[in-house]
Amino acid sequence: MTPAQISRTPGQGGHSAELRGAARRIGADVGRRRFLTVTGAAAALAFAVGLPGAGTAAAAELDARRITEDPFTLGVASGDPLPSSVLLWTRLAPRPYEADGGLPARRVEVRWEVAHDERFRRIVRRGTATAHPEFAHSVRVDAGGLDPDRTFYYRFRAGSWTSPAGRTRTAPARDARNSSLALAAVSCQAYHDGYFTAYRHLADEDVDVVLHLGDYLYEYAVSATGGARGYTDRVLPDHFDRETITLEDYRMRYGLYRSDPDLRAAHAAHPFIVTWDDHETENNYAGDVPENSVPTEEFLLRRAAAYRAYWENQPLRTPQRPVGPDMRLYRRLHFGRLAQFDVLDTRQYRSDQAYGDGWRVPGPESEDPSRTMTGAAQERWLLDGWKTSDALWNVVPQQVAFSRRRDVPGDAYKLSMDSWDGYPASRERVMDGARAAGIENLMVLTGDVHVGYGFDLKADFDDPASRTVGTEIVATSLTSGKDGTDRPSNWDTLTRANPHLKFYNGRRGYALVTLGTELARADFRTVSAVTTPGAPVSTAGSFVTEAGNPGLTPA
Structure with a gap:
């Protein structure tokens, strides 16, 4: 917070369809260009890269076995627990301080597991998810079919690399x-x-x-x-x-x-x-x-x-x-x-x-x-x-x-x-x-x-x-x-x-x-x-x- 603001022009919402479409298309080619001297509606139409839909395979696949550095430098996370599911997250970034995270612009298949125990001896759910470069190689899994009000452990695998284990918990049943x-x-x-x-x-x-x-x-x-x-x-x-x-x-x-x-x-x-x-x-x-x-x-x-x-x-x-x-x-x-x-x-x-x-x-x-x-x-x-x-x-x-x-x-x-x-x-x-x-x-x-x-x-x-x-x-x-x-x-x-x-x-x-x-x-x-x-x-x-x-x- 700051105690005061520089003078501002009133306004709210109401984005035009053209502006929404242009802003939707901003992407990787924006790079380091700064916007500091760009003005007007023309700027909104200038930066154009298609944003893939959910699950779109817009890039070629990278064999995860070719990843030579730990891609799980940003850890794991879970969120928004429901009675039968939890959202699981990670992001592949061998070099997290670099713009591309240290990976080429190719999609990566990532395996995931959910278990009752932290040693993963009792697996209850597993599957694969795609890390798209268009989304900074982030991975999200809506892990369903879980029991309510219970602790679970989860992890991800990419090639020979295994993420740290995370602990999460489902919400109680709606009528509990x-x-x-x-x-x-x-x-x-x-x-x-x-x-x-x-x-x-x-x-x-x-x-x-x-x-x-x-x-x-x-x-x-x-x-x-x-x-x-x-x-x-x-x-x-x-x-x-x-x-x-x-x-x-x-x-x-x-x-x-x-x-x-x-x-x-x-x-x-x-x-x-x-x-x-x-x-x-x-x-x-x-x-x-x-x-x-x-x-x-x-x-x-x-x-x-x-x-x-x-x-x-x-x-x-x-x-x-x-x-x-x-x-x-x-x-x-x-x-x-x-x-x-x-x-x-x-x-x-x-x-x-x-x-x-x-x-x-x-x-x-x-x-x-x-x-x-x-x-x-x-x-x-x-x-x-x-x-x-x-x-x-x-x-x-x-x-x-x-x-x-x-x-x-x-x-x-x-x-x-x-x-x-x-x-x-x-x-x-x-x-x-x-x-x-x-x-x-x-x-x-x-x-x-x-x-x-x-x-x-x-x-x-x-x-x-x-x-x-x-x-x-x-x-x-x-x-x-x-x-x-x-x-x-x-x-x-x-x-x-x-x-x-x-x-x-x-x-x-x-x-x-x-x-x-x-x-x-x-x-x-x-x-x-x-x-x-x-x-x-x-x-x-x-x-x-x-x-x-x-x-x-x-x-």
Whole structure:
């Protein structure tokens, strides 16, 4: 985040068919061309390479036995668990810091296995999948026919190479009356701000699933020494020391991030449910409005590149595959009768930030009822899903602070125009929808702000005595903001200005949430430092909220 934005041109969605088609066709030939001086609709039509459909064999086959270097440098991952299936992912990249990953533009057949045991003596499913060069040799397998609510192990093989083993877990059956679900919430992992030590600790936690709430990578330049990591034993290539713009840039940046051993360990240990925020594309963009004053067509080319690289590098199913600059990321997952997850995308469809972004005095522009954080279609999807929900806990993993955050006590306060405070009518429609649907145990999971918060959701944020209608757990960053501190400089001011704020801590780490039939517990786990490796983890605060009686109280 930045405190203010460069002047921006208002706009939302509504991409023309020509633009969608042109952006859809951006591909490998874009190479290192920068878009920085290209403008107008002609730019959208200039970069053309066909994007193959799912399963298309557009390239000749490479005999995997000819791969002479370990292709599994980026590890393995699983995601979006269903009762009978889990999405399995890997990406072949013997040289992850290179644009082509170190492989020729030829498809590779990859074998996969799923087993009950980590030694793979009891195989339950196996098969083959194709790693297409058009998708950066990423591999995704929707491994079906699995038993619900059970742990499995998986791995991939290419030629003589075998990937590390991953551990995953299916969701409980849709009608199961499960009594417990443990999850972790993570966000904001700027490579250049420190080591992913918290991920190493998270790999050892006993959780069923990890929710990644955005800013999986950052578009900013990473120096040869890894920024705050201060490498003395390695030198990163020069091409990382610039902002990501092209498809090659984003692909190589994912190669840098996913080569981190602590990140790989967390992915191998737990299934992830992911959603993005802004930095996977560009800081604080809104819909088709970029941060800086560049033409919309140019930005949508960049957005198409960023979205495609995101899908290539995350454990997401085929329905999430982007079409040009558009990608449906919002989706719903069920964990028995205990929990329903409504995963939101608050970047792709939002109105532009009011008053030029930053912290501003609210007024007619920000309070315009037509403004939206989610877009109309996603908003309807969310509210309709609540109407039919039979879950005890309705959990909303999303990106930016949902609760009211005044910066100072009294009437002369400002609000963040990039958060839901900049879209109060949109927030009110969501809260009205939850109330109309009879949602009693609403929990919002949030990232973005690089601190840990625990909020009570109030029926009227202007009235501290109004009814509490839910809770919001804000996961601090993995690294973004560097080491942080237990009490940031505005701790006293912010807690006095917002009586519904029950917890505030500025260290790095993650949040653990355990959902039960009687209450939910939130533990804010933090590390003492990220600018040096190997810091220990501790619990900065623990809170519970009772089923049917929302509100955070110390555990």
